[in-house]
Structure formats: structure tokens, C-alpha cells
Amino acid sequence: MEFLSPATWEEALAAKSERPDAVPIMGGTDVMVEINFDRRRPPALIDLTRVPGLREWRADGDGVRLGAGVPYTGIVDALGGAAPALAAAARSVASPQIRNRGSVGGNLGGASPAGDAHPPLLATDAVVELASVGGVRRVPAREFYLGPRRTARRDDELIAAVLLPAPAGPQRFAKVGTRNAMVIAVVSFALALDARSRTVGTGIGSAGPTPLRAPGAEEFAAAEFDWEGGAPLPESAVHRFGELVAAAARPIDDVRGSAGYRRHALAVLARRALARAAADYREGGARCA
Incomplete structure (x- = not known):
């Protein structure tokens, strides 16, 4: 296995251009697990x-x-106010050690349907910036996920x-796991209210072949x-919202939960998220719990 260690962004893009089969690694929280368990053996890393700049954020x-x-x-x-749903999802990721290493870029690169960052990116209509030696392009998160672990990113x-x-209104994120910490989501859900456009955004995790x-x-x-x-929304409307969210899911049975349980849990999470976001809206807040 070849190991490439560029010092600049330009060098990194050149390396990826020359070796499109190489796998990028930074935190290593997903890639190294697959390598250690011999589930994956990329020709190059x-x-x-x-590379400076990748660990920075700015307005x-x-x-x-x-x-x-x-x-x-x-x-x-740093981003509890600027990206409340994503911050809540980040807070739920694994252990402190993993949170110190893992990143949203890694979640996007691996494209696991259970990735905690995906539902907030979908709900808030975030945009993924992709770069190559040929230039930069931006892809809406809602168009990024193409299939099981397949994305719009080119080789x-x-x-x-x-x-x-x-944020243009309250945001919420919640997930269900087999225990409170160090667990992959059985199902997760994000909600974002946009008071400017008067729209509602949703994101579903771990309940389909891709984030939905x-x-x-x-x-x-x-x-x-x-x-x-x-x-406050009528109880019937909140209940119907949960039904529609569950109906949009495409879950399977696996060791973490059955398809039926996933749909049920997703409906519960969606109802709670909408009711709590409405309460936040009445209070004039844009933060999530």
C-alpha cells in the first residue's frame, strides 16, 4: 500500500489526479477500521x-x-449557534476521542447511511464543495448521495x-441507538424550519440505502x-407528519433493528422534533437541544 503525504492543497489535488484510486485519510476513524479488519485494502492512501485550511472554518x-x-x-x-442541528449531531458522535478525530468530510467521503452528519446537511440544504486539478464545483447535499456508499464525488x-x-429558524436532531453512547444510530432524524422561505427541511439517517x-x-x-x-400544531397534524416521515424511509432488518422498529422510531423522533421546534419558534429561538 502506497502512502502519500502532501503538504499543500495543490499537492493533494495533484496526488488525487495522478492516483484516482487512492483513498483520502485524515481522522481515520472509518478508513482505518476497515483496513484493520481487512475489509478494505486500498492501493494507496x-x-x-x-494540508492547511482543512481544519478551519470561517464566515x-x-x-x-x-x-x-x-x-x-x-x-x-464553535458552531452551536451557526449550525445547531449539525452541532447536536456532532455532540452525539461516539466518544470524545472519536469526536476529536472524525469530521463531516469523513462522513461524506464514506457515505454510510448511518453517518450522523448526513441528516442535518440534508435538512438545512447544505452544499458540498468538491475540488480537483480542473477546478471547484459545488453540489447540494440533497444531490450528493447517489446510492449505497456512492456519491456525486468524482474519482x-x-x-x-x-x-x-x-439558520432561519429552529433546528433539531435526534437519534435512537442501542445504548446512549459509542453506538451507531439505529435511526436518526434532523429537522430545520426556515421562517424566511416558510419551508421545512428534513433528513433521515440509517433508514435506507442512502441518507434520505x-x-x-x-x-x-x-x-x-x-x-x-x-x-401549537394540532396533535393530528403532528401525528400525520410522523407518518409521512416514516413512509419516506426505506429501512431493512439488520442486527441493530428491524425495518418495522426503524419506521416506528423514526415517526416518534419526527413528531418530537416538530413539536419541539414549534415551541422553539414561539419563543423566538433558533437553537436546538
């Missing part, structure tokens, strides 16, 4: 830890440009950053929600 217009290598700990510490591209829109949205639930909630004052 591109170590990005020396980008009204939103945030999050470097692909910013660890989850950094997101929790010669690296994930440079994620562009996070400024629930467009029908989004349209229903946007039509039912009281955007003027945030009055």
Missing part, C-alpha cells in the same frame, strides 16, 4: 493531515464554510468543505405550520 456570507477536516469537537465548541476529486446556510429526505412530510408541515406566531 492520501494523508491530508498536513461565508450569511453562513459558514466548514473545512472538510474540522473535527466534531470543533463543531460542538479525481477531494471534498474541500461544506457550506452551511445561516421526506419531501411529502416537508410540504405537509410547511402548509400546516403557523409561520406568523408558531401556534
